Every structure is written in C-alpha cells, then in structure tokens.
Amino acid sequence: MKVKKIIVFSVLFVTLIGLIIAIPYSFQTIKSEPSWPAPEISSGKAVPLPLLVKDYESRMDPALPKITVTARYFGENCAVDYPLPYDGIVRTNSIETEADKNYTWFKNLYNNFWSLPSLIDEVDSNRYTPSRFTIKFSKRPDSSVTIIDYPVSGRGVAAPLDGTSEKGMSYLGNHTYTFEMDSNTLSFDLWDNDDYNLSSAPPYLRGFQIKCQFDGVPVEYYLLFRTNYNGTSVPEDLALDL
Structure with a gap:
C-alpha cells in the first residue's frame, strides 16, 4: 500500500514539475512571435519579410532613393501590413538593358517568391476588401x-x-496607371484586371514596374507579389525553376 502511494506521489510530483517548466516556456514562445503572420505557402522555404527587405536594400545602388513598401491584407475582422522587398535601377542612359530585352526585371525578387504574400485585388470587392499598397519615397x-x-x-x-x-x-487590358504626386507617399487599392481574372490560366505572380524621376534622373523600382485567383497557389513545379 505504501509503495502504491509513493508511486502515485512520484507521478504527481513529476507532472507538477513539468507544468512549472512548460508554462513559462509557452509564454516566452508567444512573446517572441513576430507581430505579423507569415505568408501562407504550400511548400518551399520562406524568409521573414523584414529580413528580406533589409537584404535587398543592402544590395541596392546607393544612388537609388530608398522607398518603403507595405501591402495591407484585409482578412476576416483583421488587417495585416506586409513589408515588401523591392529591386530597382537608376537609368543613367536610354540604352536598353538585358532585363529590358528579356523581361526579367523581377528575376531577383522571384528568387524568394515563396516568402511573398498572396494579395487580393478588386475583382470581388463585394466579398473581399482589396489589398492596399502604400509606397513611401525617401x-x-x-x-x-x-x-x-x-x-x-x-x-x-x-x-x-x-x-x-x-x-x-495575349494581354490586351489596361496595365498602366499614372499618379500625380503631391507628397512623398503614394497609396492605392490593388486594381483588378480582366486579362487575369477571366483567364483560364491566371498568373501566379504579378509584378509592378514603377517609373519616376528625381531631379530629372529617371529611376525604376520593381515589386513582386503572389496572386490569389480562384484560391490558386503557386504550383509545386514552379519551385524547380529557382
């Protein structure tokens, strides 16, 4: 009888010690989580967006004025601001680059497409709030x-x-938008495009080529993000191209 009591007491004691250790650890884990959720991905290795932004900025031409880009995703009773990495160049002359010839402006960003969020446009605004872009120029x-x-x-x-x-x-829709700037901040809702939404094979990725000038010098910025047409996600075999 005494042996049984000792065994029961020992089990309870070990369980209690385990709870004492586990509870503080669980609180610490919650506190250390980022303030923004990671993008939903089916596979591949995602890099935290803030780290990705810093990495791309560290490799940018110092002559290119910096920008800060966020995409606000509206979920059910919540909104999340995703920082987005960007690429860019200073157009020192009018000579066509290799990227211009081959349409590969987004190649560097594509190397980390698994980390990019899926954004929603205005095609179904009755059900979903379109994602909102905010670009702040330095x-x-x-x-x-x-x-x-x-x-x-x-x-x-x-x-x-x-x-x-x-x-x-063939893509024949209106893909070009011009904004008159009265400040250093540009905000807009992600527009829909019939070429994408009505297609039987909509693109998994969309890229923005952003053109402007600073003191008469033309520059370009490039943004890339994943789409969410008909609930589609990036197919597994797309990762083989990395």
Missing part, C-alpha cells in the same frame, strides 16, 4: 509616378503586354 518624385502591371510566369519572366506570353496568351 524624397518626393519630380511629378508623376507610373506603374506598369505585368503578369509574371515561371522563371520570373514578365509577359510582354503588346504580344503574347510564354503560353501563347
């Missing part, structure tokens, strides 16, 4: 900012808007 652009919206397929290649994509699909 200095105010000269006058206007032009954004060209490209569908981006596998290997990070943008489809020509005046021709056909790699799959033979």
Whole structure:
C-alpha cells in the first residue's frame, strides 16, 4: 500500500514539475512571435519579410532613393501590413538593358517568391476588401509616378503586354496607371484586371514596374507579389525553376 502511494506521489510530483517548466516556456514562445503572420505557402522555404527587405536594400545602388513598401491584407475582422522587398535601377542612359530585352526585371525578387504574400485585388470587392499598397519615397518624385502591371510566369519572366506570353496568351487590358504626386507617399487599392481574372490560366505572380524621376534622373523600382485567383497557389513545379 505504501509503495502504491509513493508511486502515485512520484507521478504527481513529476507532472507538477513539468507544468512549472512548460508554462513559462509557452509564454516566452508567444512573446517572441513576430507581430505579423507569415505568408501562407504550400511548400518551399520562406524568409521573414523584414529580413528580406533589409537584404535587398543592402544590395541596392546607393544612388537609388530608398522607398518603403507595405501591402495591407484585409482578412476576416483583421488587417495585416506586409513589408515588401523591392529591386530597382537608376537609368543613367536610354540604352536598353538585358532585363529590358528579356523581361526579367523581377528575376531577383522571384528568387524568394515563396516568402511573398498572396494579395487580393478588386475583382470581388463585394466579398473581399482589396489589398492596399502604400509606397513611401525617401524624397518626393519630380511629378508623376507610373506603374506598369505585368503578369509574371515561371522563371520570373514578365509577359510582354503588346504580344503574347510564354503560353501563347495575349494581354490586351489596361496595365498602366499614372499618379500625380503631391507628397512623398503614394497609396492605392490593388486594381483588378480582366486579362487575369477571366483567364483560364491566371498568373501566379504579378509584378509592378514603377517609373519616376528625381531631379530629372529617371529611376525604376520593381515589386513582386503572389496572386490569389480562384484560391490558386503557386504550383509545386514552379519551385524547380529557382
């Protein structure tokens, strides 16, 4: 009888000690989580977006004015601001670059596409609130900012808007938007595009080519994000192109 009591007491004692150790650890784990949720991905290795932003900025041309880009995703009774990495160049002359010839402006960003969030546009605004972009320029652009919206397929290649994509699909919609700047901040809701939404094979990625000037010098910025058409996600075989 005494042996049974000792065994029961020992089990209870060990359990109590385990709870004392586990509870503080669980609180510490909750506190150390980031304030923003990680993007939903089916596979691949995601890098935390703030770290990705810093990495790309560290490799940027110092002559390129910095920008800060956030995409606000509206969920059910909540909203999340995702910091987005960007790439860019200073156009020192009018000579066409290799990226211009091959439509590979988004190639560097594509190397980390698993980390990019899926955003929603205005196509179904009755059910979903479109994602909202905010771009803050470190200095105010000269006058206007032009954004060209490209569908981006596998290997990070943008489809020509005046021709056909790699799959033979033609994109004829309005992909160009111009904003007059009266400050150093630009905000807009993610617009819909019939070329994407009505397509039987909508793009898994969209890329923004952002054109503006600072003190008469033309520059370009590039943004890339994943789409969420019909609940689609990036297919597994797309990762093979990395």
